[in-house]
Structures are given as C-alpha cells and as structure tokens.
Amino acid sequence: MEDWIAAGHIRFPDNPKVMRWDTLASLTDAVANDEVPKSGNTQMIHPNLPDFGDWVGRSVGFGTPSFKRYKNDLRNPTQPLSSWITPNSEANTITTGANAIISGTNDEAAKVIKSVFGSKAFNYAKPVSLIRELIRQSTDHGDIVLDFFAGSATTAQAVMELNAEDGGDRRFIMVSSTEATDSDPDKNLCRDITAERIRLLNASEDKKYADLSAGFAYLRTKEILFEDLDYDLAPIDAWTALEAMHRLPLTQYDTTQPWNVHEADGVILVLIDRFKPELLDWLQERSRQNVFVYAWAPGLISRELGGLNIEVRSVRDTLVRSFQQ
Ligand SMILES: C[S@@+](CC[C@H](N)C(=O)[O-])C[C@H]1O[C@@H](n2cnc3c(N)ncnc32)[C@H](O)[C@@H]1O
Incomplete structure (x- = not known):
C-alpha cells in the first residue's frame, strides 16, 4: 500500500x-x-x-x-485496453507507446466511402482507423476477423490495411444482410456494397490503396428446410459445400455442364448432375487417381459406370451428415 x-x-x-x-x-x-x-x-x-x-x-x-491506473501501465498487449478513444485531433496529447486508441470520426468514414466508391454509397459507416486499431489490439498473424454486421465492409478494409502495414496474414469473414424489402426486393447490399468495397480496393489505382489486397470468395447463404432437401438443393449449392468439405478453393459451378470437376493437387472432385456416356471414358482415364465422385442417385450412376472401380457417394447423405456434425 x-x-x-x-x-x-x-x-x-x-x-x-x-x-x-x-x-x-x-x-x-x-x-x-x-x-x-x-x-x-x-x-x-x-x-x-x-x-x-x-x-x-x-x-x-x-x-x-x-x-488509480495509468494508461502507460497498459502497454502490455495482453492487458485490457483503455476504453478511452482519443480523436485524431487530440492525438498529440497522448504519450507515445501508450495503449490507447486514436480514431478518426464518422466524417473520416464518410470521406473514405466517397474515396473508395466515388459516391456516398453507404450511410453511417465506421471510421477505418477505429476498427483498425481495435483489430491491431486484439488479433495476431493468422487470425480470422469475423464481422457479422459488415455493412460497408469497413472491417475488411481495416484488416487489409493492417496486413499491408505489418505483413500479416489475418483473414476476414464479412457477413451482412441484403437489406432487400418488399418494396425493394432486388436490393443486395452484400453484393453491391460489402463485396464491392473489397473488389474496388483490390483494383484501386489510388496510391493510398496500392498495397491493399485480399483474395476472397463471395458466398450466399440459403436456408433449405430438411424436408425440402430433395427438391430445393441445387447442384450449385451442393458444389460449394462439397468443395469446402474437401478444403478446395471455391470455384463457380457451371450449370450448363452435365458434371462439374475440380482437379487439384492429389484430389479430383466430381459432381454428376446428369449422366452422359462420355463420363465413362473421362473417369476411366482418372480411375487410378484420388477421385471423389458425388451424384444425386449414386446407385444408378454406379450401375452406369459398370466395371469402373470408383465409389459414388450420395450428395444428399454426405451434406446431411456433414451439416449434422
Ligand atoms: C450499422 S451497419 C454496420 C456498419 C459497418 N460497421 C460499416 O462501417 O459499414 C449494420 C449492418 O448490419 C446489417 N444487418 C442487419 N441485420 C442483420 C442480420 N440479421 N444479419 C446480418 N447483417 C445484418 C445491416 O444491413 C447493416 O448493413
């Protein structure tokens, strides 16, 4: 004492x-x-x-x-951060190295939105500097940052800026609603704002954003009632889920093809939507490799494949089992 x-x-x-x-x-x-x-x-x-x-x-x-606790005592990154947020305009009042957050205001956020989109595309975005400093304090290399109410994807930009600054490999998951309503059923905030901000930052020729880059996949969620699985599960949905299950990079499903293929190092993923005799030759050539074949009616397809020693798995059962896990 x-x-x-x-x-x-x-x-x-x-x-x-x-x-x-x-x-x-x-x-x-x-x-x-x-x-x-x-x-x-x-x-x-x-x-x-x-x-x-x-x-x-x-x-x-x-x-x-x-x-009484002083901000200087909070230098250790594992200690809690002061909840006091200092505006940029008062940044020079802070002792260097103090574990404090210096943030821009909503005006900064509005300017960044204008600079990325070229217009006032989203209202009430958060300042990138605020989110960036919170992420700096709470994450390390290799972490995944999830924003479940991503809006204009300020969080994605913050992660991209931090990674560019410290060479980190943090990843992000941005989730948002489309904001579609009965009077505006085609509104898709996720596609047109959330994902678009990341696309624009990746492609930007502005010097400010030159070092920012983030490969990403744009995914939609779809709710399917269990009892409607056999009617509502489309090949395009199953394809993404199967690729994810096999830890393959996600690719676009081509609905015009009777079957889709993802050939990667050491594994070949095949989803057969409709059987065509050419499939036999195609599979024969690859039967010695690590091939995973999925079909809606595996028994039927197995019979068609005759002597080929390839296991055909049920799309439906595989996905149900995987989601139940
Ligand atoms: C306040 S904004 C987030 C702003 C964001 N921090 C930024 O800087 O742009 C909240 C967002 O969450 C979305 N949202 C609302 N309810 C949601 C829900 N149930 N699931 C996912 N997103 C939701 C809204 O569409 C809105 O874009």
Whole structure:
C-alpha cells in the first residue's frame, strides 16, 4: 500500500470528513444516528463487529480511497485496453507507446466511402482507423476477423490495411444482410456494397490503396428446410459445400455442364448432375487417381459406370451428415 501511495496509485477523497469518538457511548450514539462511514447503505462500523470497541479514540475517515491506473501501465498487449478513444485531433496529447486508441470520426468514414466508391454509397459507416486499431489490439498473424454486421465492409478494409502495414496474414469473414424489402426486393447490399468495397480496393489505382489486397470468395447463404432437401438443393449449392468439405478453393459451378470437376493437387472432385456416356471414358482415364465422385442417385450412376472401380457417394447423405456434425 505504501509503495502504491508513493507511486501515485492511490487517490484519496478531497477534504474527507474525519471523526473521533472518545467514548463507547458516543460511538454507539453515532451508529444509532447513522453517522458512521457507510458502503452503500451498510454501516462499516456497527456494534456486532467483534472489535467494535477498537474504534473508540481513533480517527475515522469518511469516503474511500480508490486505485488509480495509468494508461502507460497498459502497454502490455495482453492487458485490457483503455476504453478511452482519443480523436485524431487530440492525438498529440497522448504519450507515445501508450495503449490507447486514436480514431478518426464518422466524417473520416464518410470521406473514405466517397474515396473508395466515388459516391456516398453507404450511410453511417465506421471510421477505418477505429476498427483498425481495435483489430491491431486484439488479433495476431493468422487470425480470422469475423464481422457479422459488415455493412460497408469497413472491417475488411481495416484488416487489409493492417496486413499491408505489418505483413500479416489475418483473414476476414464479412457477413451482412441484403437489406432487400418488399418494396425493394432486388436490393443486395452484400453484393453491391460489402463485396464491392473489397473488389474496388483490390483494383484501386489510388496510391493510398496500392498495397491493399485480399483474395476472397463471395458466398450466399440459403436456408433449405430438411424436408425440402430433395427438391430445393441445387447442384450449385451442393458444389460449394462439397468443395469446402474437401478444403478446395471455391470455384463457380457451371450449370450448363452435365458434371462439374475440380482437379487439384492429389484430389479430383466430381459432381454428376446428369449422366452422359462420355463420363465413362473421362473417369476411366482418372480411375487410378484420388477421385471423389458425388451424384444425386449414386446407385444408378454406379450401375452406369459398370466395371469402373470408383465409389459414388450420395450428395444428399454426405451434406446431411456433414451439416449434422
Ligand atoms: C450499422 S451497419 C454496420 C456498419 C459497418 N460497421 C460499416 O462501417 O459499414 C449494420 C449492418 O448490419 C446489417 N444487418 C442487419 N441485420 C442483420 C442480420 N440479421 N444479419 C446480418 N447483417 C445484418 C445491416 O444491413 C447493416 O448493413
């Protein structure tokens, strides 16, 4: 306690009231009149205390000293960050190296939106500097940053800026709603704003954004009721899920083809939508490789493939099992 007092960590109340009761009777009276120090509504000195009499003849201060923590003590990145956010305009008031956040304002955010999109494409975006500093404090290389209410993808830009700055490989997942409504059913904020910001930053010729880059996949979610799986599950949806399950980079499904193929190092993924005799030759050439063949009706396709020693898996069962896990 003495060390803390010497280091200026203990803050005493200004002009505290100090009382002294010289007899047990006057102390008992003070308790009866509720004139003793209290914590909330509870009296700190009361006759039920085993050492009640010890308080006679002592100076008793009202008010509680508090512990004072300085921003400089928060330098260790694993310690909690001060919740105080300093605006850019006051940045020079901060001790260098302090674990504080310096952030732009919503005006900065509006200017960045204008600079990336060329127009006021999104209202109430957050300043990139704020999100960037929060991510700087809370992530390390290799981390994945998830923003479930991504809006204009400020978070994606913040991750891209940080990675460019420190050579990091943080990844991001931006989730947002389309904001489509009955009166504006075609609105698609995700496609036109969230993903578009990342596309524009990747392609930007502006010097400010020259070092920013992030490969990304644009995915839509689709809710399918379990009982409607056989009718509503489209090859295009199953394809993405199968590629993800096999940890392959995602590719576009070509609906015009009877089957789609993803040939990668050491693995070939095939989704057969419709059987065509040419499939036999195509598979025969690859039958010695690590081929994963999926079909809607595996029994039927297996029979068509005849002597080929290739296991055909059910798309539906595979996905159900995978999602149930
Ligand atoms: C306040 S904005 C986020 C702004 C963002 N931080 C930026 O700087 O652009 C919130 C976003 O969350 C989206 N949203 C609202 N409800 C959602 C939900 N249930 N699931 C996903 N996104 C949702 C909205 O469409 C809106 O774009």
